[in-house]
Amino acid sequence: MAGARATGTLRAGTGGPGSRTLARVATDFASQISALRTTLSTISAVSDPERLRATIAELSDQASAPDLWDDTDKAQQVTTLLSQAQSELERITSMESRIDDLETLVEMATEGDGADDADTLAEAEAELAGIRKDLDQLEVRTLLSGEWDAREAVVTIRAGAGGVDAADFAEMLLRMYLRWAERHGYPTAVLDTSYAEEAGLKSATFEVKVPYAFGNLSVEAGTHRLVRISPFDNQGRRQTSFAAVEVVPLIEQTDHIDIPENEIRVDVFRSSGPGGQSVNTTDSAVRLTHIPTGIVVSMQNEKSQIQNRAAAMRVLQSRLLLERQAQEKAQKKELAGDVKASWGDQMRSYVLQPYQMVKDLRTEHEVGNTSAVFDGEIDDFIEAGIRWRRSKDRDEA
Structure with a gap:
């Protein structure tokens, strides 16, 4: 992973980091930050911030109408759509700021030669990993373009x-x-x-x-299988x-x-x-x-x-x-x-015996921490499923 490589470079130079070592670290971070900006640009092209701003302005006008709550159903629809558009725009604009701040943090760390620079670089590396994860989630959201993907859900388990x-x-x-x-x-x-x-x-x-x-x-719809020693x-x-x-x-x-x-x-x-x-x-x-x-x-x-x-x-x-x-x-x-x-x-197997594993049979995504999965940590399965479905739809198109 790129972030791990940056850490390794930093540690190699902590005994006496020279300008050449710091230059390599800066270059490594720069390439990763550039990749983040490219990904964000692709997401922005799909999400269209200007369209979102126009939608927010229009919905805000409707929400401020004095007779809005005369029709409760319409009022709830307007306020829900407004909140949704504002949240989507905030996710994109805040990501731009976070990448800018990360770039500044890296510049600060690689311009000096003190012990504090190692801590600053470690902080930058943690933020890099956080931004990458949040960008992945934003990217997945852009794949939810089906006719009813934006709806609330009713789930039945049998x-x-x-x-x-x-x-x-x-x-x-x-x-x-x-x-x-x-x-x-x-x-x-x-x-x-x-x-x-x-x-x-x-x-x-x-x-x-x-x-x-x-x-x-x-993407969770389908048949789930459990294998275990029966209590x-x-x-x-x-x-x-x-x-x-x-x-x-x-x-x-x-x-x-x-x-x-x-x-x-x-x-x-x-x-x-x-x-x-x-x-x-x-x-x-x-x-x-x-x-x-x-x-x-x-x-x-x-x-x-x-x-x-x-x-x-x-x-x-x-x-x-x-x-x-x-x-x-x-x-x-x-x-x-x-x-x-x-x-x-x-579509998914939950195996508790003779070994511990949860595996999605469509995406091949698997984890060994079954307790965490049953405690609701299924975001990685959902994201993999959404990407798999989009890939499948492209193949069938």
Whole structure:
């Protein structure tokens, strides 16, 4: 890695750094800073800061209108879009400043010959690594240009083959994604949880309420596989279990997904807790079945039947929206949609026994720290998945 080379050069010269050693260090940093500027330039060309400034000005005018909150839905849309545009512009402009400051820091360190210069260079090297990582994330954001990538997301996890281990795995995945969102400060809302009899979950559905949640999490859709010594097997045998992850974009009022009443069957029932324990004495839980497609959505986490029905309808509309996209893609490219999981086509393996490894089978990205992954450290998997998807789309174009 270039940063590591800079450190090695610095240490080699700390016994008595001469101008020639410092010149090499400065040259090494200069080439890396130049590469950072080139990457940022490419990102800026895609993000178009001037367009963002114009969008911010227009949305700011709308946000300052005295009658803005007369229409709550429109007001929320305007303020959300404004915040999103401001954040995107800030990420680009702050990166320009950080690279300028890094260049100044390197100049300060390589112009002197004291012990403090070694500390300054170490600080510059740390900042170089930080900028490179943040630029990688910015670059990934530019790859999220799909029709619904900027949307919030609705994620559903279902236990698959593997009995109680699969149900436990589904609960582990739910915690993993909620911890990922928590690490980033993304608000979430669990809409439905269906508990298994012995342990874990039959299924769970939750929202991630932040722009580009769908674009990021859509690469997590598919079949996940867990291999471990089963804690539910008294003989301590190794067990393989599966869980399916579905990710759909949250619909907006402007999407106009109309569903005729005669195409929906509505069932109401009592909400339940772990092991089938009743937690509600009224029939507040709602199950919607879309008869033409067979899509079923259940909601029980709201307090009233009306709230659960509204939440279920929103998720049903989101799934129909994604299905429509898959149908359009199939018609254009004669390919079936690949969002729904297939048991014979797992996309990621989590191996806890006989060794520790999480590996994405599409991107070949893998890590050995399985505990960190299950604690929500999945950004590298998501970024690799987004790059893989873009590469695949280019190949198919």
